Amino acid sequence: MAEQTLPLNAGPVTDSGRVPTVVVDDVHVIYRIHKGASGGTTPVSALKRIVSRTKAPNIREVHAVKGVSFTAYEGEAIGLIGSNGSGKSTLLRAIAGLLPPARGAVYTQGQPSLLGVNAALLNDLSGERNVVLGCLAMGMHPDEVKKIAPEIIEFSGINERGDFASLPMRTYSSGMGARLRFAISSAKKHDVLLIDEALATGDRKFRVRSEQRVRELRDSAGTVFLVSHSIGSIRDTCERTIWLESGVLKMDGPTKEVCDAYENQK
Amino acid sequence: MANTAVADPESGLTRAQLAQRYGLRVAGERPALGEYARRLWAYRHFMTAYSRAKVASSLSNTQLGQLWQVLTPLTNAAVYFLIFGVILAQHRNVPNFIAYLCTGIFIFIFTQTAASNGTSAITGNLGLIRALQFPRAALPITVTLVQLQQLLMSMVVLAAIVLLTGEPITFRWVLIVPMLLLQTIFNVGLSMVMARLGSKATDLKQVMPFVMRTWLYASGVLYPVALIREHLPNWAANILEWNPPLVFIELARYALLDSHQPNLISSPLKLWAMGLFWAVVMGIGGFVYFWRGEKEYGRG
Numbered sequence: 039m040a041e042q043t044l045p046l047n048a049g050p051v052t053d054s055g056r057v058p059t060v061v062v063d064d065v066h067v068i069y070r071i072h073k074g075a076s077g078g079t080t081p082v083s084a085l086k087r088i089v090s091r092t093k094a095p096n097i098r099e100v101h102a103v104k105g106v107s108f109t110a111y112e113g114e115a116i117g118l119i120g121s122n123g124s125g126k127s128t129l130l131r132a133i134a135g136l137l138p139p140a141r142g143a144v145y146t147q148g149q150p151s152l153l154g155v156n157a158a159l160l161n162d163l164s165g166e167r168n169v170v171l172g173c174l175a176m177g178m179h180p181d182e183v184k185k186i187a188p189e190i191i192e193f194s195g196i197n198e199r200g201d202f203a204s205l206p207m208r209t210y211s212s213g214m215g216a217r218l219r220f221a222i223s224s225a226k227k228h229d230v231l232l233i234d235e236a237l238a239t240g241d242r243k244f245r246v247r248s249e250q251r252v253r254e255l256r257d258s259a260g261t262v263f264l265v266s267h268s269i270g271s272i273r274d275t276c277e278r279t280i281w282l283e284s285g286v287l288k289m290d291g292p293t294k295e296v297c298d299a300y301e302n303q304k
Numbered sequence: 305m306a307n308t309a310v311a312d313p314e315s316g317l318t319r320a321q322l323a324q325r326y327g328l329r330v331a332g333e334r335p336a337l338g339e340y341a342r343r344l345w346a347y348r349h350f351m352t353a354y355s356r357a358k359v360a361s362s363l364s365n366t367q368l369g370q371l372w373q374v375l376t377p378l379t380n381a382a383v384y385f386l387i388f389g390v391i392l393a394q395h396r397n398v399p400n401f402i403a404y405l406c407t408g409i410f411i412f413i414f415t416q417t418a419a420s421n422g423t424s425a426i427t428g429n430l431g432l433i434r435a436l437q438f439p440r441a442a443l444p445i446t447v448t449l450v451q452l453q454q455l456l457m458s459m460v461v462l463a464a465i466v467l468l469t470g471e472p473i474t475f476r477w478v479l480i481v482p483m484l485l486l487q488t489i490f491n492v493g494l495s496m497v498m499a500r501l502g503s504k505a506t507d508l509k510q511v512m513p514f515v516m517r518t519w520l521y522a523s524g525v526l527y528p529v530a531l532i533r534e535h536l537p538n539w540a541a542n543i544l545e546w547n548p549p550l551v552f553i554e555l556a557r558y559a560l561l562d563s564h565q566p567n568l569i570s571s572p573l574k575l576w577a578m579g580l581f582w583a584v585v586m587g588i589g590g591f592v593y594f595w596r597g598e599k600e601y602g603r604g
Contacts, residue, residue, distance in 0.1 A: 057326055058322060058323065058326050058328065059328070060328075061319050061320075061322060061323040061328055062319075063318075063319035063320060063323075064319075107319065109319065109322065131434060132331070133331060134331065134437065135331035135333070135437055136433065136434050136435070136436075136437060136602055137434065137602055138599050138600060138602065143320065143330050143331075144330065144331040145319070145320070145323030145328035145329060145330055145331065146328055146329065146330075146331045147326070147327075147328050147329075149437060150331065151437075152435065152436075160357055160358070160361050162360075162361035162364045162365070163357050163360065163361050163364075167357055170353060171350075171353055171354060171357055174347075174349050174350035174353050174354075175350055175354075175432070175436050175438060176436065177346065177347070177350075177438065179349070180349050206364070
């Protein structure tokens with residue numbers, strides 16, 4: 039790749055003396071999606087495809103992040119904004135090391151934790167057992183889990199209307215499930231914290247409680263990334279903001295400048 | 305590439321150099337084999353809890369619930385007995401055909417399900433993989449642990465069948481424990497290999513039932529093992545003798561069935577040697593093979 043074709047921010051960087059915690063270096067993330075059966079996929083056309091050696095139509099490669107570079111420092115809270123499908127969540131997953139980048143590299147201090155509402159849980163099991171499983175999956179020790187489990191259920195508030203913790207999770211409303219998942223994933227201390235839309239779940243009372251929890255987590259974490267569509271909460275919590283648009287870094291700077299530019303383009 | 309372009313060493317560093325200066329590590333980097341094994345060991349509580357949860361949830365929406373853990377192997381044995389014991393009457397040469405058949409089926413199913421469920425260990429858990437960071441080898445191991453729990457239930461059923469069909473309890477029954485240990489290690493390795501293969505080639509899942517059925521017929525489950533030597537050319541029988549499920553099945557029959565002693569396909573000592581060989585080769589080989597692909601899991 040010739041140097042002049044690189045985007046501005048992919049060139050050399052100066053060592054400003056601040057301690058970097060996350061370095062994202064020209065990262066491309068591509069993932070494959072199996073679309074499943076769609077129109078026109080008869081056995082005959084599939085055979086034709088194999089004979090003529092064209093790619094399967096039901097596998098599509100999504101180039102979600104296209105060469106993003108930036109450096110995050112200790113004590114920073116960084117907001118990620120952009121329209122739906124601009125690659126914000128994918129970028130967070132690449133930083134957390136969950137989606138391997140196709141090109142480029144992400145360097146991090148310690149193991150970043152992605153705090154999302156998507157942590158997969160078993161729907162056929164009770165909320166209590168899901169709490170235990172979720173904590174073990176985050177690498178906690180069983181003794182620690184036993185101690186912290188009642189607090190998690192208390193924080194999630196699912197027991198406010200009767201004993202829901204002992205019922206299978208498939209009986210929960212979507213809000214209740216999301217609250218429990220947030221409660222589980224926020225129960226651990228984190229070095230680098232990645233928060234994906236977590237504040238948008240639950241009712242008003244829970245939102246206040248979870249915003250408080252995020253602020254506590256932020257104070258103990260080195261660096262916090264926050265993905266949100268609510269510009270308000272980005273302005274409240276982050277001093278720096280990165281604007282992604284269709285997988286490309288469009289703007290990176292102080293929250294006020296970036297958010298103003300983002301809102302003005304609409 | 306950007307990370308190799310050093311413009312001016314006075315004022316600028318590449319990002320890779322900056323990361324190196326402050327000791328940052330590549331996210332999602334594959335740890336060394338020893339470190340990987342240590343991390344996996346730290347996740348042992350997760351693996352046991354997850355497999356127990358899977359067993360509990362798999363039958364939670366049936367009326368009979370956990371009773372199916374016993375009913376499934378029983379029904380299986382009944383169907384095969386109907387076809388191969390009654391209709392095709394294979395049992396003329398085998399002294400205790402029911403016990404012979406059930407031992408074979410239960411031991412084979414353990415390896416079969418480890419292989420076929422291992423194929424979807426990665427693809428079936430993409431949600432978990434994309435949400436949490438943990439050694440991915442925990443997933444194929446969990447698959448095998450689930451099957452092991454079901455096998456132990458089948459073993460209780462099998463013990464009852466063996467006793468009811470008039471076999472005596474001998475000191476050799478103890479040998480079922482080391483035999484199952486060897487098979488479990490083999491199965492863990494096998495499901496790791498299948499998990500990595502299945503994460504890339506998603507078509508594999510469609511082919512597996514046919515592969516498995518062929519393997520079943522090659523493993524001396526449904527017919528007397530003496531037929532292998534009688535009907536196949538010598539070289540083919542010598543190869544088939546090393547077939548891992550056949551080795552484990554014969555070891556189980558050696559341990560449980562007194563009536564089968566004269567008809568074993570190889571000498572007991574040779575069976576133990578082959579079983580140990582397969583456990584070591586598949587256990588270590590499968591683990592290393594799976595570890596080498598660690599970075600790729602999750603891209604789908």
